[in-house]
Amino acid sequence: MTDQASGEESFISHLIELRDRLVKAMIGVALVCLVLLLWPGPAQIYDFLATPMIESLPVGSKMIATGVVAPFFVPFKLTLLLGLIIALPWVFYQIWAFVAPGLYAHEKRLVLPLVISSSLLFVLGVAFCYVFVFKRVFHFISEFAPTSIAVTPDVDNYLDFVMSMCLAFGATFEVPVVVVILVRMGIVSLQKLRSIRPYVVVGAFVVAAIVTPPDIVSQLSLAIPMCLLYELGMLVAPIFVRATRSPEEAA
Template sequence: MTEEAAGEETFISHLVELRDRLVKASIGIAIACAALFIWPGPSHVYDLLAAPMIASLPAGAKMIATGVVSPFLVPMKVTLLLAFILALPWVFYQLWAFVAPGLYAHEKRLVLPLVISSSLLFIGGVAFCYFFVFGRVFHFVGEFAPASIAVTPDIENYLDFVMSMCLAFGAAFEVPVVVIILVRMGIVSIEKLRSIRSYVIVGAFVIAAIVTPPDVVSQLALAIPMCLLYELGLLLAPMFARMTRAPEETA
């Protein structure tokens, strides 16, 4: 077999492996989605998501659906989104299993903890947003509504808002992983990251002001955890760098 043919066969085998991993990840999401459809069901899943907003509305008030098929589509989208979040560790594991054969032993010691921590941090960011931020933000916004306005949010707009906020908080909680990767790959030194700490803090507040509603509560709720997680990344990065050194680096 020629070298060109061997390279082509290797490339095809990688594509087949990638396809298999994507199929397995999709099956994991489908199983989680099917479980949510069985119990508690899409309508109850949406009720759970809408609970922070309903709690901030006046007594007896409800959300509205302006689209014809919105009462059907929105709960389905919410169920699929929750299924993806629940299956995220499995999805990341498939990513890890795909790249693991091409890694050295010291690289595997870095990737697997990062895959696990990325899943937990993203889920933690979403949970923090749901349990801590939503209730305070909706209550804060509701207090400013004049008495002449009936607060009846549309479910599609609410879903868009919730998805963008959850994505923002989930991504923001990945800050320690980004710091560890930058230090371990030698892109930025730990000393440099410490020296630009003040710029990072300003950047965190700028990002929070852009992606969150224009109120102080939600901006602080995103900016402060980002700053704390940045410090956590600075604390853990040297440890990860020592644990994942190659034999020649140790020597």
């Protein structure tokens, strides 16, 4: 009976700890969003995001808002999304702080680098998309459009397109993490990954053709980094496996 009571107390304490960590994560996200709402503000944030599109349009052209509340709601939604992205390290830290006490030393060496590297790679993918891809994509669309069509993108549709592209590039930049996890968990051997390299290259170009607009520059901008990151994952995987071995595996 005593063991059952202690088990229930332990379960309740874990629930309380989980609640506290979730509250702290939500407070962190809310504070970041509040700061962004005050400075630089939703309008300035959206103007920054729209810069690649505006620069590809004819001089003096602007985007349009077809909804009544779109000029307010769309920048506000973008600010909240940006706040969540910026606060992700804090959210991941709260998750890590909750699960770390129950992990062995070699498991901590496994989880923490993956959390940090996946966060950095996702942000790197989003930054790569904004800096190198958007300008070329929007310039291609503007040049390809017939002269009888006035290119005046809607602010809401533009945000949806940008977010989907950023999500696609952020996800594809996680390729090294996926490779490392597959090798570390013993699901796929390193030799097998090397043998299927030609199929991975073809798959990268297929994914790029589906995700990006139909211009060769955008497709190469996604496919080539995917192939390079796949090679990087195969280089890092053996090092990571050796560094995160349990005492039994080392023996």
